[in-house]
Amino acid sequence: MTMTIRTSRTDEPASALLGTLAEQGASGALSTESGIVYLASGHVVHVESAVTPALGDLLTHSGALAADGWWAAIDQAGRRCRVGRQLVDSGHLAAGALELCHLGALFDAAYFVLAHDGPALRFRPGVAHWLGAVRSVPVDAVLRESRRRRELLHRIWPEPGVDLAPLARVPDAAPSDLPARRSRTLAQVDGVRTAAQIATALACRTFHTLVELRRLAAAGMVVPVATVPAAATTTAPATAAAPATAAPAPSPFPAPASAEPGPAPRPVAPDEPETALLRRLLHALEAL
Template identity: 50%
Template sequence: MLQRLAAERATGALIRDRGTLYLADGQVVHAESPATPGIDVLLTTGGALHRDGWWDAVARAGAGQRVGRYLVDSGWIPGGALELCHLGALYDAAFFALAPARTPARFRYGVSHWIGPVRPVPVDAVHRETLRRRELLDRIWPKAVTDSAPLVRAAHPVDAPVPPRQRRVLDLVDGARTASDIAQELGRSAFHVLVDLRRLAAAGLVDALRETPGATASTSGRITIPEVTADPDVALLRRLRDALEAL
């Protein structure tokens, strides 16, 4: 469907289960997903833009769908910095929006986003980058359960050094937060958080919180609290990895 919309140079919003892609003349101009921090979070948390500047732009240029242009013209942020952050937010949200879905996609012609024109991206480029990211995650750790489930620290973590960036992610693993929650908390790309979490899972430091197979509702109507079950494949894969590295 996305390829067809690109071929007909369509303008509008492609709405899917996990996000929305905005097209103009057949190119992707913005993307949003509830799984990722918005461009406002990425800009302000990273220090590229003061929060006052963001809200000033929204108030003055949001109705005219020129927020991006206003940020640059008013001196709140350099054009290059806005483009880089916008591309990061676009690819981040597109990765989730283009994930396999249970319901058909819908396209609303003529819809545009209030951020306005920043830097259009060809559909083929978005498609290639989405596939590259999926392949990268699978190479790191082939189990996607850590991408969406609440996360816990391993019951018996290995004694291995953790890089500072991964440590900041690990510090927020508390049995309730998901990868998306952690990305919002840190104001970082959700995909990059997935990369860190899969590396932590491959190292045996985190696991997904899952219900035990026999967990059911009790006779009182209350749901039994799910227990953490260790993945039996983790230790085996670590031993295989260590053996291969020793060859």
């Protein structure tokens, strides 16, 4: 029987329900307003959110995997929910590389799913993600890492509007000697793109993009579009001044879970993989 939880009928946050499901050793998909958490035997096995790049994007855009290999694995094993295993067994990707990238995508999406810790919408027992088993993570570890990221971002810049709103440059801000990653991030701020869209354009993990954007906000170089000074309208790109042509912000609602793959990745410039951080996360999980 499916457990259905409606926002209007409960004040229980998603984190609390995740804890209950972990204690029960539940398997299935927990939906919130900003994503879906997939569980197997009470452990988190995957998290997806509409505002973070998908695992396939991270693998192919980083150069770790050819796009043909990704889609071949989906064609062969998607409906059996064994895409991850197919990638490794076919020799397209080393198991360690898959685990590292999967952990990065999982924690990125979990941050958005749990950032505001709103109420859960629905739990569907038995629903599995088409990726299949890669690396399970204890619920406590996911909650702890999401909290750590939230606190870190708050220390850098306490306004969370930077995370989801379209962003624009402050006209009079003159950047000088910015680190390379921050400079690349700033170059993508155009008055239309959100943090997630900027991360996708850079083929970079969303959390690291958020860190750079909040640093830019703290330095007075970037603001959400709603708070851009009037003078910005003279320097903003044409797309920012023409609602008919501006790209919409990503929907906060995730796509329905199924065995089918998501949309094809867009070709973008690759960014270096965050292997050092991901290896630390992997070692920490192995120590649990």
